[in-house]
Amino acid sequence: MKIMAIVAGRRNGNSEILAKEALSAARAQGAECSLINLFDYKILPCTGCEGCTMSMGQGKQPVCVLKEKDDVDRIIRKMHQQDGIIVSVPTYDLMPSALYTMFTQRFIAYELAFLLKIGVVKKDPHLVAGVIANGGSCHDWQGLALETIGATMFTQSIRVVDQFMAIRNGLPGNVLVHPEQLERARKLGENMVKAVSTPPEARTWLGEPDMGLCPNCHSSLIARGEPHWNGVYYPYECPVCGAGGDLVKDETTGKIRFAVAPDGLDFDRNQNECRDKHLDEIVATRRHYLSHREEVMPAMARYKEMTFPGLD
Numbered sequence: 056m057k058i059m060a061i062v063a064g065r066r067n068g069n070s071e072i073l074a075k076e077a078l079s080a081a082r083a084q085g086a087e088c089s090l091i092n093l094f095d096y097k098i099l100p101c102t103g104c105e106g107c108t109m110s111m112g113q114g115k116q117p118v119c120v121l122k123e124k125d126d127v128d129r130i131i132r133k134m135h136q137q138d139g140i141i142v143s144v145p146t147y148d149l150m151p152s153a154l155y156t157m158f159t160q161r162f163i164a165y166e167l168a169f170l171l172k173i174g175v176v177k178k179d180p181h182l183v184a185g186v187i188a189n190g191g192s193c194h195d196w197q198g199l200a201l202e203t204i205g206a207t208m209f210t211q212s213i214r215v216v217d218q219f220m221a222i223r224n225g226l227p228g229n230v231l232v233h234p235e236q237l238e239r240a241r242k243l244g245e246n247m248v249k250a251v252s253t254p255p256e257a258r259t260w261l262g263e264p265d266m267g268l269c270p271n272c273h274s275s276l277i278a279r280g281e282p283h284w285n286g287v288y289y290p291y292e293c294p295v296c297g298a299g300g301d302l303v304k305d306e307t308t309g310k311i312r313f314a315v316a317p318d319g320l321d322f323d324r325n326q327n328e329c330r331d332k333h334l335d336e337i338v339a340t341r342r343h344y345l346s347h348r349e350e351v352m353p354a355m356a357r358y359k360e361m362t363f364p365g366l367d
């Protein structure tokens with residue numbers, strides 16, 4: 056069993072300490088563990104070239120234009136040899152640090168649902184993750200942290216089985232005055248071993264049972280729904296996993312809860328086959344645009360010529 060931690064915080068900072076604590080617990084249960092800190096690697100931002108989605112739309116294997124230019128391909132290849140990934144990321148401005156999101160936004164060229172569809176990958180490796188969001192404040196100042204990390208998981212084809220938020224950790228080492236957080240990190244490490252040891256179809260959520268509002272991905276954020284590109288509509292949706300449903304009053308507790316509609320998981324981004332449908336949307340959008348290309352080209356030329364002063 057192989058478990059790898061990916062840290063996006065300072066070297067030997069709070070996120071790294073929490074990851075090491077989780078890995079120690081996993082190692083004590085027999086897992087072969089490794090750790091990388093993203094600060095030690097060259098990671099370039101996605102150029103937005105759309106080469107990967109263009110290839111996928113044509114049924115071809117995508118190759119990222121940055122593949123030879125930095126360390127991302129090397130890191131992803133190592134990740135694909137794992138059974139579990141522990142992600143430990145500092146919260147910056149309510150959300151995960153840009154270093155982490157910059158890294159994960161490079162995964163479309165490695166999109167498993169698509170690679171499975173065209174037969175480049177034969178078998179779903181069923182990777183699982185444990186997620187740690189670590190910040191200086193409480194939940195009120197980390198409100199997008201776990202949810203944004205959750206939103207990075209579907210493109211990586213990783214199922215989150217446990218997550219927690221480490222709070223009130225400022226300077227490096229601050230987490231060491233919170234033994235309960237170190238303990239929770241150890242529990243996350245153990246949960247990773249438990250998940251990996253369970254057959255994929257029998258794996259379940261191992262975090263706090265009542266965490267968040269979404270019963271599917273445990274996100275705390277639920278948003279009012281709007282019609283999808285193909286007319287599908289739910290009154291409320293989970294912005295992270297895409298579950299659709301409504302807000303209802305629970306008869307037993309009297310509290311408001313998010314009830315997933317009978318077909319509300321049809322667009323669950325965590326399912327490879329559901330995510331696959333999103334490629335249909337990308338292709339339909341592209342076709343619509345291409346059918347207007349003759350009008351668009353002269354207009355684009357006007358914008359190219361339109362200039363404004365930048366920095367002095």
Ligand SMILES: Cc1cc2nc3c(=O)[nH]c(=O)nc-3n(C[C@H](O)[C@H](O)[C@H](O)COP(=O)(O)O)c2cc1C
Binds near residue numbers: 192196
């Ligand atoms: C640019 C920046 C923005 C930050 N914004 C937040 C924030 O919005 N919420 C929060 O709880 N902590 C915030 N912090 C504090 C860090 O999350 C905290 O120091 C964390 O422990 C750093 O992790 P590390 O020790 O692994 O690097 C911020 C820190 C920096 C440098």
